[in-house]
Amino acid sequence: MRNAFLSKNPQYLLLLVLFSFSSLTAQDYQKTTLGVKTKFQALDVEIQFYSPTIVRILKSPKGIAFKKESLSVIKKPESIKFTTQQKGDLVSLQSKKLKVTIDVKSGKVSFNSLAGSALLSETASGASFTDFNDAGSKTYNVNQEFKLDQDEAIYGLGQQQRGQLSLRNAKINMVQGNVDDYVPFLVSTKGYGLFWDNYSPTIFEDKPESTSFQSEVGDCIDYYFILGDNIDGSIAGMRELTGQAPMFPLWTFGYWQSKERYKSQNELVGVVSKYRELGVPLDGIIQDWQYWGNNYLWNAMEFLNTEFPNPKKMVDDIHNMNAHMIISIWNSFGPQTKQFREMQPKGMLLNFGTWPQSGVESWPPNRDYPSGVQPYDPYNPEARNIYWKYLSKGLFSVGIDGWWIDSSEPDHLDFKPSDFDIKTYLGSFRKVRNAFPLMTVGGVSEHQRAESSDKRIFILTRSAFAGQQRYGANTWSGDVNSSWQSLRNQIPAGLNFSMSAIPYWNTDIGGFFAGSYKKGWGDGTKNPSFQELYVRWMQFGAFTPMMRSHGTDIPREIYNFGKKGDIIYDAIVKTIDLRYSLLPYIYSASWDITKNQSTMMRALVMDFDDKKVVDMNNEYLFGKSILVAPVVHAQYTPETIVKSNEETGWNKNEDTNSAKIQETTFAQVKSTKVYLPKGTSWYDFWTNEKINGGQEITKATTIDEIPLYIKSGSIIPFGPQVQYATEKKWDNLEIRVYPGADGEFTLYEDENDNYNYEKGAYSTITFKWNDKTQALMIGKRRGSFNGMLKNRKFNIVIVTDGKQFRENPTTNFNKTLSYDGKEKIVKL
Template structure:
């Protein structure tokens, strides 16, 4: 037996869940069922077939110190009942199904029928596909499951496939308005399906069904249970909650420093700058853990200069390694690289292997950490070996690799990012306690919040529809228990990946979209602009730049509020970005609202998700088969497929009815996996007269030849658009389309176009009003942030939404601290601090402050001040300060504004506060 195998077996044995007296085990036919309470409100349900095993390695669940609880157990002929003070479990002796009840015997959730175990063999791994059916109550809402691009918020009546991909991030934790959550502890492909009569959870590989049922009086308590099991979310440095500037990518040190200096010169608030890929100079050097000296001649001095300018900088690193790098050679020598060659000629290392992660950190520390970088942007953590872009292709390509250090990819399909971020975070913490760790990553998994990891939503395209989908994606990610999420403000690409803005970043229609995305980003946990093809700096957006600066300043004025909420995340398992059902669980009208959310306890954010000023370009559409004829007049096109990229080695000739293939789960035998070319010939027959534009969706080189003329490409990215051409309806045009592919793995070629009717729509004037419909949840009175007007909840109404505003509604009873205008988070203490009180209900808020960085907060070195508003007596009590920290202001000014119409409103500092008080740390009560 190999030593590594022995170590793994010992690890598996030691990681088995501890036996306690907190539960029972029964056998129902050929199924074993074990239910164990981990706390009064958390029970683990474990099922296995008699030919299987209860043994389980959990990568997500780290909670081991299970207390001995007073669990009541009774049994009769039909079933066994176990109960704590907060939860009752009924296990059927007939089929092993479980019913979960509250202490009053109300059913929270029912399993239905016998669990399914179907034997499964994948390469050298054997286990079962597993499935458990459930019965939901009629009206409950289901949320969570990570971040997906489906565009829906509530999963009732919906299906979600849990597989990592570029724009999808997985967390198999769902949460219900019925007062429970389920952590489904399986790492293989998983499906949640509520589209049929019987909802279910299914996974593709496992030895058992293993999940945790968590109850709580509200969703925050349920998420707290999830984090008890999987780990707390640490606090970032205060700088991380400021503005992040990024783009794909800064070519040189001089360019990056020029951007940093210009922000400071213009006085635009910013804390963070990101260096994306290719600072290593060339694909062969991919993520080699060094700066190319010709591009970045003095990286240590660059980082020092940025720090002196009060910036923090993080940098893109990959689990993919270029073949010319020293780290690649070292990984290969130790057998730590996966065999497939990725889309840029690199290979991925096995992040499931602790020894491989140790070696990775060795190079990361020497090459980048030592230069003063402040965190890591770990890209492609699915991992995306072949630029696959879809869940189906990601699953296919990863499983094709066979195995990793822990076992088969079929079994551990979704957990790569958890494994990698766990060790990278661990090494950072071992290295220093003076600087808080920060990781940005494209994938997530249950437990990843403990690794100081933020997820971003991947390489999205620029369109209003894609943008709107990010709201539901971010809300469900946050409601999965992983609190830090962001997205590419402005989208990664403009005219590809469903993006429509092929006219570029100076197109006012795109700049309007960018502005609305920026306004959403102002109220996401991490506020970050990023993307390709066009500059993303705030001053690049013409007439919209003043609006961007306004919302950037608003973010910084709100930092005392946001940083205090971040402390609540760490200390009390809070969630900052909140779907409406989190705070209005009793208002069923909120259950399907996917374009509003609560930011902290007080602010309802209502992003504008449609164009109001400039009409966006129309989407292109597939060219249908009716428009094609072969050379001899038949339907379709003559297609020639070659097994080389240069049209030399002809493999197959056939008739294609359209040009529309996506080979994401294996290529046909008439092309190769690494390189091929295709040529289509025939006639094109349009049915409209006027301007047409071809849109080619594929990788690598391609061309359209029309009547012997090669059309010029006017947009070239991961997709291409040709120059517009005038065509006549009914006329036949000689058409040749060619594609030359050199990429491994996933492949596609789709021919779309925009027709005269589409261009006519683009030329029409936009007819949208400058208003936005907002639903005001019932049970609260709402203040308009911009003007202080009050509205009763329980109905929808229109709010003015010109380009410099989005509807922001503040719940009565809120207390919001707002700091002074600053250009970076640590420029000065939040003094004087404006305290806005929104009357109409009692309220409370805890102001948290510390040194802004380092881990002293874990030792209790911080301060909190409680603010309590009594609406009946109109008194504000500012409590005694608890704690202290180096640099803390012992005496400070609080300006109190009781919000009313046109008073204590908007972004500006309230000129005439209702009271001003000097606070020295003792309790003060103020009467209004």
């Protein structure tokens, strides 16, 4: 009967089919205040808008409840307007900036611009959960695959010593290590960022067919898509999500001297005194380990070594010479320390092999006398309280200016898989392993800020994780080799780290392990091979966020390399002086980081639409105006291949293959290749010669100079010659303008330390160059602070093409003008 009716009335058959189809699709998702929830196959999926440009994707096995509180993400979801629409199996969510689509049958999520351009997509069957027993807790191995465009470039994931910039076709085992710091955040040339919010050991792999993150432990798949439009915008979104970078004190941007290690109070103070005597600029000195005494007292955070009898006087002596001091602290404690004795009964120590392995100082470690040193559990808030209690009482109280948090991965020696089963406050060590540096650095930072705002937090640390930029920390690249290959590796390592949204990074100038250069050369400082490498590393270090010389085996203080008039000595002084002349530029770039989420070490791909710079690993911009092309190949001496690592490097055996080479004068002029990106013209910093971009050139070099180029349209302030950062006021700055394009620069000034800038105690002066009218506008000063210069002079220099100037010296423009905070215009 029913079939006969339908056959005679086909319109009712069509309505029945449509009703059946709609009943299958209309309720395939549930709208929430943040996005939507849906189910497919065996998984629950949730899409959450955190802002119009930031979206969180959560996936978990169907019906399995879990609780996830991110260690990295501090942003709370905004209440934003978005629309949802379903067409067949596709459910789309759209904010005012971004469109997100999920296939409710396959679970595939994709991200598109509002114009319809595809940005990123998961693969059709890319999410997987595999049952895993994590030290007795039922959980999962989790994996998510994405599909990238063939010509898309990606960067970030922290610091790797691969010597390459692009992450395409890379497979990276992301477990924190001495010289590798992993941050599971990447940026794309397509204008987005991707943050994989997981703390367990993770394998990142990019293949032609897919790009994936696979983590050992996860109750859920949890990642964030950030629409940035470009790399800068993606980094800004990551900092919006995980925290902004505060200002460092001005003195941290000066020159820092260190070595492994100063063995007495007199030696440490004597280094600063010698620099002042020589007139070589210096802002900081660093005390490395064992000021506490023997290894059983490891990291006692007290001066128990009798060679440091009066620490308060030591610090005062350094301060009285207008220098600052930071000191080595670790994340582990010896069994005779107060910290160990307080933490152990409370289960706050992690019992696995760490540095040092022996209680006596010898190599190899004497296992008959184990050190008993154990890392603490920084995931435990009470343990972090105890850590700061002793740090504040033993070191902060005597006036130490900052902290060198060593082994912040931490060192994990003689690794056994069962070590990952060790319980922390937040679960197994496996579950939270990669977030260790974030927690320990964060513990110190938060406690110091709570105790005092008089002194800005400054932490030098060896490892990092997502969000660490909010804690006032500068990460260094670990105990790297003293070799040319290692120097080459540092450039892409620092650039990828910077593109991981953490803007402050540095490296041991000269490389840490340098024993191979001592054979037949005493302490090694007179070995031309080391001298050349050290000078070139110094020149690179002058254009990183912290300029810090450090290493073992060979002393690094300048007076070990000769005296004034000696070519190596003079090259080092010239480089340090150049760094200090750029402090107004560097400090303003630091403000740009804090205020505008900028980046100081900039891969060229961030600023130039030029295919030749997509994977360029030997040049970069320092700030937004200075192109740095370090000399990274030996030009005067043989390029000795040195092989060691952070463990075997501690073996002090000298390299028997290092033959003594002939004395080298370093007087010859050499040359190197430099690529100048297209889209602008460039000025040779040393000669002012103007050169069109989009070409590779051959640049003459000497031992005391590396290729530096200034982008047309740049405005750069140069400070006075000083012995330390705050010695002289910036009352007579030279303002150089490099014509050829419009330009703008904002000069930032404040009280140089403390947190009053957060209350508005700072000033800015914006300079604008109009290339068409050949006029420089000096804007009205905005803001004020105690000690601000109300009246000053600017020496305006409009740079002329060096070739043109040589032919007609009268073309140069130089004018000194008085400035009282009101707008002024200077015409050529």
